Amino acid sequence: MRSEHSTQKMDDRPARILLKRAEIQERIRSLGEQITLEMQGLTPCIMPILDGGMIFTSDLIRQISLPITLLPIKASSYGQERVSSGRLELPLGVSPLARDQDVLLVDDILDTGLTLTTLYSSLLAAGARSVRTCVLLRKQHAVHLHADYIGFDIPNEFVVGYGLDHAGHHRNLPDIRCLETRKNPKSLNQSS
Numbered sequence: 001m002r003s004e005h006s007t008q009k010m011d012d013r014p015a016r017i018l019l020k021r022a023e024i025q026e027r028i029r030s031l032g033e034q035i036t037l038e039m040q041g042l043t044p045c046i047m048p049i050l051d052g053g054m055i056f057t058s059d060l061i062r063q064i065s066l067p068i069t070l071l072p073i074k075a076s077s078y079g080q081e082r083v084s085s086g087r088l089e090l091p092l093g094v095s096p097l098a099r100d101q102d103v104l105l106v107d108d109i110l111d112t113g114l115t116l117t118t119l120y121s122s123l124l125a126a127g128a129r130s131v132r133t134c135v136l137l138r139k140q141h142a143v144h145l146h147a148d149y150i151g152f153d154i155p156n157e158f159v160v161g162y163g164l165d166h167a168g169h170h171r172n173l174p175d176i177r178c179l180e181t182r183k184n185p186k187s188l189n190q191s192s
Helices: 021-038 053-061 116-127
Strands: 009-019 046-050 102-110 130-139 151-155 177-184
Touching: 009 046, 009 151, 021 053, 021 116, 021 130, 046 053, 046 116, 046 151, 053 102, 116 130
Parallel strands: 046 102, 102 130, 130 151
Antiparallel strands: 009 177
8 A cells, every 4th residue: 555655766867968988088188288287397296086086087197297196085065965965074184195285186076166165275274385176077057166177167967977976876987977867656655
């Protein structure tokens, strides 16, 4: 017997391709050239923001023709949701190894600005010599937010693939896709 309060579960699926892998790779090559030119004479400390920034970072550092160091940082503000919680979690804190470094903070997407703003300030407070920021994507509603290097400006849609996820899924897709939400009639809650 179906409960009076049955609800439908939403079924999230990657839908249309927003950015194809070839477009992404070409833009990353261009970003690598720009970073190489602008950071000439430095040894950038590349700091990918885990987990989303790791795939972008792994491709980006192969396009930077400078000696680098790599110092990942773990940060999260989304959890299982599609919107930021408004709180940034730094489970491992900011590494003291960032002191006296020229940091290039690399993230997958600039949406609310919470992650980049918080980490930027935290790194300077921890003694980083300089901090620059690089994002693969910037949402349309965030165009007023600053990043030193931006891959693509995109519409205000929830996207997955190429490192971006929803609740831990879809990071391994080679293209960046919009996430479509459909009601799944097979997942009705039932009670007897």
